[in-house]
Ligand SMILES: Nc1ncnc2c1ncn2[C@@H]1O[C@H](COP(=O)(O)OP(=O)(O)O)[C@@H](O)[C@H]1O
């Protein structure tokens with residue numbers, strides 16, 4: 001069940017990706033609406049991270065193309081921002097919180113230029129939004145998992161992009177951080193930013209997202225949460241792995257899309 | 262440790278450049294070794310990306326066989342050409358002051374090595390100064406750098422090219438062993454002592470200078486190998502830093518445990 005829309009902010013056409021000839025994504029074709037909070041859901045190894053990396057131009061495509069705001073990636077780089085999986089970097093690297101968040105400004109800074117006062121203000125503002133101002137001079141090796149995630153988010157915010165791609169921003173963070181991040185994402189989408197998040201906790205899917213993408217190597221579904229978060233489609237996505245299926249359908253019945261203001 | 266790998270891997274480049282041109286002038290050697298430095302960077306990347314090896318495994322494989330190749334080349338041709346193993350491995354730092362540049366007017370302007378290495382030093386400082394942000398972001402998070410449009414591959418190759426140049430330029434005066442010792446020991450010492458990148462670079466430079474001066478005097482007083490003495494002093498400074506950091510963290514741990522008892 002794939003809902004296509006007019007004037008999509010992101011359009012993916014016939015995308016296939018493989019690692020050394022082993023196919024990971026098959027014929028993914030979808031269009032995504034602007035200003036929504038969008039979840040990418042699927043089991044481990046489903047290709048969720050691969051999908052984000054393909055959109056960000058980090059891995060070669062076997063076939064297909066991706067347009068963002070109707071243009072190829074190269075022309076819109078400054079409008080999109082990427083939050084990699086937290087484990088993808090070495091947190092013992094000798095650098096401070098402030099310096100990491102400042103990296104979000106490097107795209108605009110260009111070669112040889114030093115950050116200006118306005119860049120510093122943007123960095124401080126981003127740190128403020130994730131509640132990490134007090135930690136600005138900390139070395140990143142001294143942060144907890146939740147704090148590391150906040151720093152990654154602040155770095156993405158410092159890019160002042162329109163579209164955000166986040167790979168598992170809730171993985172291994174404490175409940176307070178998760179809540180703070182969700183609120184931040186909501187306020188971003190209220191400002192018409194498009195936020196696309198890889199997520200794997202089915203319990204919270206219905207509460208967090210406006211739109212979901214169900215993925216397991218091929219695209220199972222993409223559409224508004226009310227139509228897409230159904231036991232049948234989840235079964236199709238998770239196959240036999242979803243032993244909790246009845247629990248999930250209970251869950252869906254019980255809080256059938258609580259009011260998300 | 263790619264720098265270490267490169268410093269080993271450039272050895273066959275130096276030997277081949279020498280055998281091919283029959284000259285020991287620095288520029289030829291620089292070109293030969295620079296080429297090998299870049300080839301080994303390609304090889305490491307290739308083994309990691311296409312061969313599916315872990316990056317430290319591909320680094321290990323690359324530099325051991327290239328270094329071995331270099332040693333074999335030297336021993337095979339030592340008899341025929343004026344390039345001896347001792348000289349390449351230990352350098353001839355004691356002769357550096359004798360190899361001076363004499364201008365046409367007959368004025369002696371000092372050792373040739375000072376001008377060559379001085380030029381390399383200025384180039385490296387300029388490179389690190391101008392590319393500091395790019396080097397930092399592509400080392401810390403290459404994927405994110407790419408997403409911003411900063412080429413991680415380009416900066417990686419630039420960095421490796423500079424490591425090769427520095428290594429090779431230093432080779433002739435100080436030999437392979439001292440180059441490797443100075444690539445690693447001061448940086449490792451600095452890594453123990455601070456977590457700030459700029460401070461780390463500063464401490465590493467100071468440690469390198471102190472090791473060189475200390476090693477010089479040590480060699481004079483024991484009448485031993487200069488290169489060996491410098492490497493030894495670099496090792497001793499690392500050892501002192503290590504003991505200092507260990508005893509300090511233990512002290513900190515005691516204080517915190519006492520505090521938690523009080524609390
Ligand atoms: N660099 C890589 N080389 C080879 N295979 C990979 C690589 N990255 C991911 N894969 C494989 O591709 C599949 C999808 O991975 P990924 O996109 O990370 O899944 P997800 O994020 O949904 O867990 C997995 O089977 C994984 O093993």
Ligand SMILES: [Mg+2]
Nearest residue numbers: 048049050085
């Ligand atoms: Mg993943």
